[in-house]
Amino acid sequence: MPQFLDTNDPGFADEFADLLTRKRESDADVDAAVQEIIAEVVARGDAALIEMTARWDRLELTPETLAFSKAEIDAACAEVPAAERAALELAAERIRAYHSRQMPEDRRWTDLSGAELGWRWSAVSAAGLYVPGGLASYPSSVLMNAIPARVAGVERLVICAPTPGGRVNPLVLLAARLAGVDTVYRVGGAQAVAALAFGTETIEPVDKITGPGNAFVAAAKRRVFGKVGIDMIAGPSEVLILADAANDPDWLALDLLAQAEHDASAQSILITPDAGFGRAVAAAVERRLETLERRAIAGASWRDHGAIVTVADWDEAVALANRIAPEHLEICAAEAEALAERVRHAGAIFIGALTPEAIGDYVGGPNHVLPTARSARFSSGLSVLDFLKRTTLARMTPAALRAIGPAAETLARSEGLEAHGLSVSARLARLNAEMAG
Amino acid sequence: MPQFLDTNDPGFADEFADLLTRKRESDADVDAAVQEIIAEVVARGDAALIEMTARWDRLELTPETLAFSKAEIDAACAEVPAAERAALELAAERIRAYHSRQMPEDRRWTDLSGAELGWRWSAVSAAGLYVPGGLASYPSSVLMNAIPARVAGVERLVICAPTPGGRVNPLVLLAARLAGVDTVYRVGGAQAVAALAFGTETIEPVDKITGPGNAFVAAAKRRVFGKVGIDMIAGPSEVLILADAANDPDWLALDLLAQAEHDASAQSILITPDAGFGRAVAAAVERRLETLERRAIAGASWRDHGAIVTVADWDEAVALANRIAPEHLEICAAEAEALAERVRHAGAIFIGALTPEAIGDYVGGPNHVLPTARSARFSSGLSVLDFLKRTTLARMTPAALRAIGPAAETLARSEGLEAHGLSVSARLARLNAEMAG
Numbered sequence: 001m002p003q004f005l006d007t008n009d010p011g012f013a014d015e016f017a018d019l020l021t022r023k024r025e026s027d028a029d030v031d032a033a034v035q036e037i038i039a040e041v042v043a044r045g046d047a048a049l050i051e052m053t054a055r056w057d058r059l060e061l062t063p064e065t066l067a068f069s070k071a072e073i074d075a076a077c078a079e080v081p082a083a084e085r086a087a088l089e090l091a092a093e094r095i096r097a098y099h100s101r102q103m104p105e106d107r108r109w110t111d112l113s114g115a116e117l118g119w120r121w122s123a124v125s126a127a128g129l130y131v132p133g134g135l136a137s138y139p140s141s142v143l144m145n146a147i148p149a150r151v152a153g154v155e156r157l158v159i160c161a162p163t164p165g166g167r168v169n170p171l172v173l174l175a176a177r178l179a180g181v182d183t184v185y186r187v188g189g190a191q192a193v194a195a196l197a198f199g200t201e202t203i204e205p206v207d208k209i210t211g212p213g214n215a216f217v218a219a220a221k222r223r224v225f226g227k228v229g230i231d232m233i234a235g236p237s238e239v240l241i242l243a244d245a246a247n248d249p250d251w252l253a254l255d256l257l258a259q260a261e262h263d264a265s266a267q268s269i270l271i272t273p274d275a276g277f278g279r280a281v282a283a284a285v286e287r288r289l290e291t292l293e294r295r296a297i298a299g300a301s302w303r304d305h306g307a308i309v310t311v312a313d314w315d316e317a318v319a320l321a322n323r324i325a326p327e328h329l330e331i332c333a334a335e336a337e338a339l340a341e342r343v344r345h346a347g348a349i350f351i352g353a354l355t356p357e358a359i360g361d362y363v364g365g366p367n368h369v370l371p372t373a374r375s376a377r378f379s380s381g382l383s384v385l386d387f388l389k390r391t392t393l394a395r396m397t398p399a400a401l402r403a404i405g406p407a408a409e410t411l412a413r414s415e416g417l418e419a420h421g422l423s424v425s426a427r428l429a430r431l432n433a434e435m436a437g
Numbered sequence: 438m439p440q441f442l443d444t445n446d447p448g449f450a451d452e453f454a455d456l457l458t459r460k461r462e463s464d465a466d467v468d469a470a471v472q473e474i475i476a477e478v479v480a481r482g483d484a485a486l487i488e489m490t491a492r493w494d495r496l497e498l499t500p501e502t503l504a505f506s507k508a509e510i511d512a513a514c515a516e517v518p519a520a521e522r523a524a525l526e527l528a529a530e531r532i533r534a535y536h537s538r539q540m541p542e543d544r545r546w547t548d549l550s551g552a553e554l555g556w557r558w559s560a561v562s563a564a565g566l567y568v569p570g571g572l573a574s575y576p577s578s579v580l581m582n583a584i585p586a587r588v589a590g591v592e593r594l595v596i597c598a599p600t601p602g603g604r605v606n607p608l609v610l611l612a613a614r615l616a617g618v619d620t621v622y623r624v625g626g627a628q629a630v631a632a633l634a635f636g637t638e639t640i641e642p643v644d645k646i647t648g649p650g651n652a653f654v655a656a657a658k659r660r661v662f663g664k665v666g667i668d669m670i671a672g673p674s675e676v677l678i679l680a681d682a683a684n685d686p687d688w689l690a691l692d693l694l695a696q697a698e699h700d701a702s703a704q705s706i707l708i709t710p711d712a713g714f715g716r717a718v719a720a721a722v723e724r725r726l727e728t729l730e731r732r733a734i735a736g737a738s739w740r741d742h743g744a745i746v747t748v749a750d751w752d753e754a755v756a757l758a759n760r761i762a763p764e765h766l767e768i769c770a771a772e773a774e775a776l777a778e779r780v781r782h783a784g785a786i787f788i789g790a791l792t793p794e795a796i797g798d799y800v801g802g803p804n805h806v807l808p809t810a811r812s813a814r815f816s817s818g819l820s821v822l823d824f825l826k827r828t829t830l831a832r833m834t835p836a837a838l839r840a841i842g843p844a845a846e847t848l849a850r851s852e853g854l855e856a857h858g859l860s861v862s863a864r865l866a867r868l869n870a871e872m873a874g
Binding site for chain 1 (some may be wrong): 446471498520521524525526527531534535537538542544546548550552553554556561562566575576577588594595608619644645659662663665666669670685687688691692694695697698701706725729730731735773777780781782783784785786787788789790791792793794795796798799800801802803804806808810812813814815816817818820822826827828829830831833834837838841842843844845847848849851852856859860861863864867868
């Protein structure tokens with residue numbers, strides 16, 4: 001059974017605060033181990049990668065077999081059934097169409113002082129995507145990471161993915177090919193992140209690393225942040241559903257379970273103004289759980305982290321949603337559009353009962369790499385902007401320098417930075433002499 | 438004397454690589470100390486802040502005096518001479534005008550499947566700016582951090598600034614007022630970052646922390662990253678100048694020194710196709726150094742980290758500039774515009790000999806908080822985007838769900854996520870029954 005809360009209960013504020021701040025993941029302290037792994041890769045390059053891959057992935061590699069060959073990728077792609085290939089192609093096309101609209105524009109203008117100002121966007125030269133192995137090896141995530149990079153114009157795009165025992169999901173390789181990835185290395189863990197950040201004899205360093213991973217990968221990304229760019233430190237996934245009683249409890253039960261089946265530390269929350277509807281959804285969840293393949297995982301998530309919150313009205317629901325700042329927000333209510341406008345902190349909003357989150361996970365178009373653990377308060381899902389950077393531009397004319405240069409001199413002097421001031425006044429002196437002469 | 442390099446020299450590649458990768462800052466290992474400071478603030482709140490401020494800033498505070506009062510700020514603002522006030526006002530106005538153009542647009546469209554897609558931008562609710570004390574307490578940096586936050590629409594904007602011995606720069610308080618900062622706390626160091634991230638009895642937590650600081654502040658920002666958003670980990674500042682022989686060596690000498698006077702670990706590099714002009718600039722630097730107030734700092738920076746590189750042509754210059762990925766790039770050459778277009782990795786470009794970097798530090802309009810230490814390869818200067826986040830929107834119609842839902846089902850099945858697939862198929866079953874009925 002999940003937790004049942006009601007904003008009317010005297011203990012609600014504390015219970016809700018607890019729900020919000022409760023840690024769903026253990027903080028494995030892997031930082032020291034990760035520091036050592038990074039140092040090893042920096043010191044010994046390929047040799048370190050090969051040793052670690054043999055030890056942890058039980059796979060013997062050579063510098064020549066660190067990357068999948070074209071023939072291996074061809075073979076894997078040929079294995080993929082036509083229906084899966086068509087579905088991946090549709091997903092890739094829709095993700096590309098959505099993200100193409102995100103490309104920002106360069107600007108250049110002349111202001112009243114005569115100064116020419118502006119900015120210009122450009123892509124990072126090289127990006128590396130981390131793709132987890134095993135259960136969490138999702139071809140959809142390959143598309144979601146790689147396509148924005150390609151749309152942005154990244155020139156060299158590589159993947160690192162562990163292949164424990166040599167096993168690989170052929171759909172991952174097909175997704176990499178559809179997304180235009182250049183090279184896929186069969187290396188995982190903190191050592192892969194180190195190789196992407198610092199380079200080895202075989203793996204060229206990249207400028208930006210994105211993609212989810214376990215505690216080792218997360219710690220390694222945090223460590224190399226600054227040397228390269230990283231996307232975010234992903235936590236367990238979560239969904240919040242706002243729903244009125246006009247919905248089919250079974251649909252919402254499936255949506256809650258779709259989140260719960262990811263991971264025992266995932267979190268599914270339903271907020272509804274109708275307590276009876278909330279109980280009906282809870283009952284539907286129990287019925288569905290009985291037959292679900294992943295019932296052990298989904299059941300644990302729902303029991304330990306799930307919640308159904310009864311509110312007095314939508315105002316309360318919106319206020320709670322903004323405090324939760326959910327990664328995924330489904331709004332299944334007559335006033336769904338109006339409610340969507342009032343929720344300010346959410347990674348992605350799915351509007352209306354016909355938009356289950358699973359659509360967004362695969363084929364909707366928006367990115368499914370989204371801020372978790374309340375970080376939608378200050379961050380956004382992955383986008384082409386993550387693979388771009390902006391250079392600001394400024395060009396002074398004589399008129400502009402005469403208009404604004406003296407203020408720069410004044411401020412430089414007030415900050416005690418004499419050469420700053422002189423660099424302006426030397427130019428102003430010449431301009432003034434030219435005017436006088 | 439700075440280092441003289443020539444791309445023609447046989448040792449050039451190694452010398453340049455060394456210039457690029459040489460560490461200019463010692464890595465003070467303050468992480469353990471910072472971890473303890475954060476834990477103290479989390480555990481004991483205001484009491485910890487007050488004790489640490491007494492110990493390190495020799496200043497006795499109470500919860501009531503943690504923040505500057507309105508009267509104190511009024512008094513400080515009244516102290517500022519009219520010329521400084523006018524210069525700050527001009528700077529604020531120009532920075533606001535530039536950053537206002539950065540506000541991105543919301544989008545919403547219907548695609549061919551009938552799916553309604555889009556995104557919406559919103560501001561973080563609260564932001565905290567760190568303003569260093571002592572020599573590096575720059576009112577211009579207050580404007581550069583606070584104005585983009587206000588333009589973005591941040592509701593609550595606070596500053597933490599150490600005031601060693603109780604001393605404060607009145608221009609900092611005036612800049613805070615001009616930029617619309619709500620509260621200024623006289624707390625600094627890692628403890629200020631902890632208070633902003635986790636909150637105390639007096640200081641409410643914020644969602645985003647920006648601003649430069651010493652090694653303790655940088656380590657604390659890295660530690661709280663994820664709990665709150667941070668801007669970047671700033672390193673020592675740097676300038677690269679590309680210049681032809683038609684320039685006045687004295688102007689460029691002052692530009693190199695303006696960078697060098699910031700900090701002994703700052704770096705100033707000149708690249709020119711004319712070796713004789715390079716020597717003339719070096720001589721001008723020596724002449725200017727003799728009389729500069731901050732000659733000890735500027736001289737150390739120039740001697741230890743400065744460089745003059747002679748290239749065969751502009752192609753070489755552009756290639757080197759892209760490898761350096763400078764924070765600031767000045768281009769003083771007849772073909773300045775064309776060269777600016779070819780440099781892809783730079784935080785800010787100052788085009789033409791009449792645009793010294795000092796203009797950009799104060800009154801140009803673009804932000805002066807820029808990526809250092811080659812991070813312009815993957816990151817941008819501070820902007821309104823740092824105080825905004827994007828929520829993606831999706832709404833399926835019956836037609837859209839029928840068009841793309843089956844592909845989602847297929848991919849969910851291939852990833853072994855049954856409830857994901859069922860959440861789509863339950864809806865499709867109803868739609869199909871309705872069509873049939």
